[in-house]
Amino acid sequence: MQGRSIKPDDCSLHEGIRENGRRLGSYTPLPMAPSLTSLNEFRGYVYLLAQDQNGCLFLQKIFEEGTSQDIELIFDEIINHIVELMLNPFGNYVVQKLLDVCDEKHRLLIVRMVTNEPGMLVRVCLNTYGTRVVQRLIETLTTRQQISSVILALKPGVLDLVKDQNGNHVIQRCLNLLSNEDNKFIFDAATKFCVEIATHRHGCCVMQRCIAHASGKHWDKLMTAISRNGLLLAQDPFGNYVVQCIMDLKNPCSIAILLSQFKGNYEHLSMQKFGSHVVEKCLRHFEESRSQIVLELLSVPHFEQLLQDPFANYVIQCALAVTKGVLHSSLVEAVRPHSTLRTSPYCKRIFSRNLLKK
Template identity: 40%
Template sequence: SFKISHLEELFASTAYINHVYHIARDQAGCRMLQHKLDEGSAEVFNAIFSEVLANCVELMMDPFGNYLCQKLMEMSTPQQLQLVLDKACTALVRISLNMHGARAVQKLVDVVRTTPHVPRLVAALEGSVVALTQDPNGNHVVQRCLEALPAEAHAFIFRAVANEVVEVASHRHGCRIVQRCIDAAKGPDRHMLVGAICRSSYTLVQDPFGNYVVQYVLGLREPQANAEIVRSLLGRLAVLSRQKFSSNVVERCLQLCSPEERLAMVHELADPRSLGELLRDVFGNYVVQSALSVTPEPDLSFFLSHVRPLLPSLRANGQGRRIAQKLEKKYPQLRGSIERGAGGAAAAGAGG
């Protein structure tokens, strides 16, 4: 790092021009270079620009140099931006994966969007979209592309995400990118993304991050998509309702699907072979409660008729007792099941 007295000496003349690379990597020096740019001399801008250009890949990833790079990009002509791309394109993914570099690349996206250079930027990132979506820095570059680039330039992101939807959506950062893609996509692109998620929904609902992506699609309330998601879960509801992540999606399906799909789910959940286990399960009992709360008559009576015989055994432990009390409070028609159960047992005993 430079002593402030040495910096002042360099900036007193044009001597600093020969040391731009090193000065830009110093906190105070970088600020002084930015002040020089603010003074508005074309000669000074061109001199600093050519020095930075020679080392722009390193400086874009530097804790201080990246700020100078961003300022230069903001002030550059389309021709000068072309020179930056000439230098940076081959390393653009590496820069995007760097904490400081990601900021510089986001600025590059902002300034390139109104120039003819968008296809070059896209070509530099195109093969690495999945890696970028999963990176704590790179995912911000992908998000900026979705926010800033013209709509026709988004297709490379949509394609990559749709082709690897399980890998991207099952990731802490990637799951957010998938949701942003759905927001940004229109027409066939949106259809492609939603379709890819629906086809993989059985896998995604069981994932800590993927389940949120499926819930996001359900929230769009697109009948065809919701029907496809429900179809992929039917036949497996007893297992999915007892898992932490997928049980949330089953509840969401019950709330958002069509009456016909809901009825199919209710009939499966009411199956006496698995209903008792669901009621006793830490996640499954919430699914049953959700199903009951959205089921209208006469199907509600059908469902409750399967719940009623299970209440005596449910009361055998503390958690089960609480669930039984909650159900009887909400559905008074279940009350008396204990007495009937006890009476039946006594009669059977007397008969023996």
């Protein structure tokens, strides 16, 4: 039997098929892809072909080499099962390819099928296979009606999407391809749930994309929300990257808010794994804040603890490297009396470099 083409009248393909083309049970996968000219022989069974590894490849080839009538036949047979195919390991590739070749009438029907039930499109986005198709769908949207329908369907689940390992890629694709105003629902959520999103593994990446793509009032509101939560975010494993992203932009208003948040907290931040990176960045990039930071650190009751701290010692090294004149001299005078600590695992890094000779 090996090597023969399977036709619709073979029991292996018919097994478990209802009259309407739905599966009742498992069926044997096609052992080999049918020839290009045999599509008509599979009328009524295209939905099953799309879920089979060989059948999936066969249908994709039809999309590339077949006629418009072939595309119409495939579309007619799978459109009522489009959501199920989006979630299928093989069917999702068929739908992606269909989106590449279909006309506007077909694309609009696909959009309607995936958006007519509340929450359906969001569930597809959260799926490992579905997220690929929705990203491709967003790439191929061309009309105002299509875009509006997709946005309205995604909006209620935007927070879940942002924080999901699959869904966040759909949101990022929207940010990359849709207009500033179309992405308003994302910017609004990022502003409203700023801390929740910025402190999430996937959310922090989306937040940085929002900062990069937002403009006008959306950007202003987002920057303000993040800056006002700067102290909290700076101490978070993911939020600190969002804060550093804002610092890199050097927007005067945002920086002023951030620095006001950090004032009086530099010792605390310096002794934290993530906060110490933010303090180092402040020292390197904001000359106007250096005196404030150094004087706060010099005023702590036990300065030597900072020298021996696994994180704060890097802050002290950074401060010695970027300061000059009186400020640098003050730091050196505070460090030298503790030279007996030069063998300490962390403190020795300060004494082993030429920072004190500057």
